[in-house]
Amino acid sequence: MLTVSGLLHRFDTADANARAAVHIPELSVPAGRFVVITGPSGSGKTTLLYLLSGLLRPSQGSIAWSGQDIVPMHEGQRDDWRRRHAGFVFQNFNLIEEMTAYQNVTVAAYFSAFSDRQVRGKARQLLAQLGVPDEKRQISSYSRGEQQRIALARALVFDPPILFADEPTASLDITNSKGLAEQFQVLSRAGKSVIVVSHDPVVIGAADSVIRLDHGRLVALSSEAVA
Numbered sequence: 001m002l003t004v005s006g007l008l009h010r011f012d013t014a015d016a017n018a019r020a021a022v023h024i025p026e027l028s029v030p031a032g033r034f035v036v037i038t039g040p041s042g043s044g045k046t047t048l049l050y051l052l053s054g055l056l057r058p059s060q061g062s063i064a065w066s067g068q069d070i071v072p073m074h075e076g077q078r079d080d081w082r083r084r085h086a087g088f089v090f091q092n093f094n095l096i097e098e099m100t101a102y103q104n105v106t107v108a109a110y111f112s113a114f115s116d117r118q119v120r121g122k123a124r125q126l127l128a129q130l131g132v133p134d135e136k137r138q139i140s141s142y143s144r145g146e147q148q149r150i151a152l153a154r155a156l157v158f159d160p161p162i163l164f165a166d167e168p169t170a171s172l173d174i175t176n177s178k179g180l181a182e183q184f185q186v187l188s189r190a191g192k193s194v195i196v197v198s199h200d201p202v203v204i205g206a207a208d209s210v211i212r213l214d215h216g217r218l219v220a221l222s223s224e225a226v227a
């Protein structure tokens with residue numbers, strides 16, 4: 001369960017009258033939902049995603065995941081919270097070119113509490129499940145759709161309860177976009193909270209709830225799941 005209260009973020013901290021990039025008085029989302037954040041360019045979508053995932057600390061307000069407010073946490077505590085709770089998928093995949101698919105999925109294991117064996121098994125299982133050929137070749141030789149699925153496998157390797165994605169289908173064709181949107185549905189049905197910034201009608205159409213922003217404010221909610 002996500003509960004947001006009095007959330008406000010200004011990038012220009014010197015000017016108290018500067019327009020807030022994000023201002024959301026109240027929002028709550030039950031756990032295990034596939035939620036899309038959409039809206040025009042500059043409306044605050046990425047800023048909201050970064051706030052909800054603890055990558056950015058708001059100027060004011062609280063952001064509680066399962067009752068735990070991440071805003072008062074020190075940076076190290078927030079890093080630790082993210083490691084244990086969140087996976088990320090980005091528009092440009094952010095994969096390491098010189099590594100294989102499997103190495104990309106397992107690279108963060110060095111910094112985790114998981115055993116090598118657990119991570120190795122999970123990585124192979126995810127690559128197989130997502131239909132990515134697990135071969136010893138460089139990332140650049142994989143198709144864009146395969147690269148995004150490798151990035152998804154990497155985000156899921158520690159089995160986080162929350163998945164964040166920022167425009168994950170922006171460089172995919174319609175078939176791969178549909179495939180990824182279906183994966184998000186599968187993950188949310190399995191109990192994960194999936195929070196995705198997207199303009200893509202395919203992704204928006206697949207979501208349980210849609211949060212529409214304009215000038216940093218929530219202007220529409222598509223479902224009663226979000227209140």
Ligand SMILES: Nc1ncnc2c1ncn2[C@@H]1O[C@H](COP(=O)(O)OP(=O)(O)OP(=O)(O)O)[C@@H](O)[C@H]1O
Pocket residue numbers: 011012021039040041042043044045046047048
């Ligand atoms: N680091 C920053 N410093 C100052 N202003 C910022 C910063 N990051 C974002 N902004 C501003 O905050 C507002 C919201 O930006 P944000 O990137 O969240 O919008 P968006 O809806 O994700 O846009 P797009 O769809 O174009 O990616 C914009 O006016 C942007 O210029």
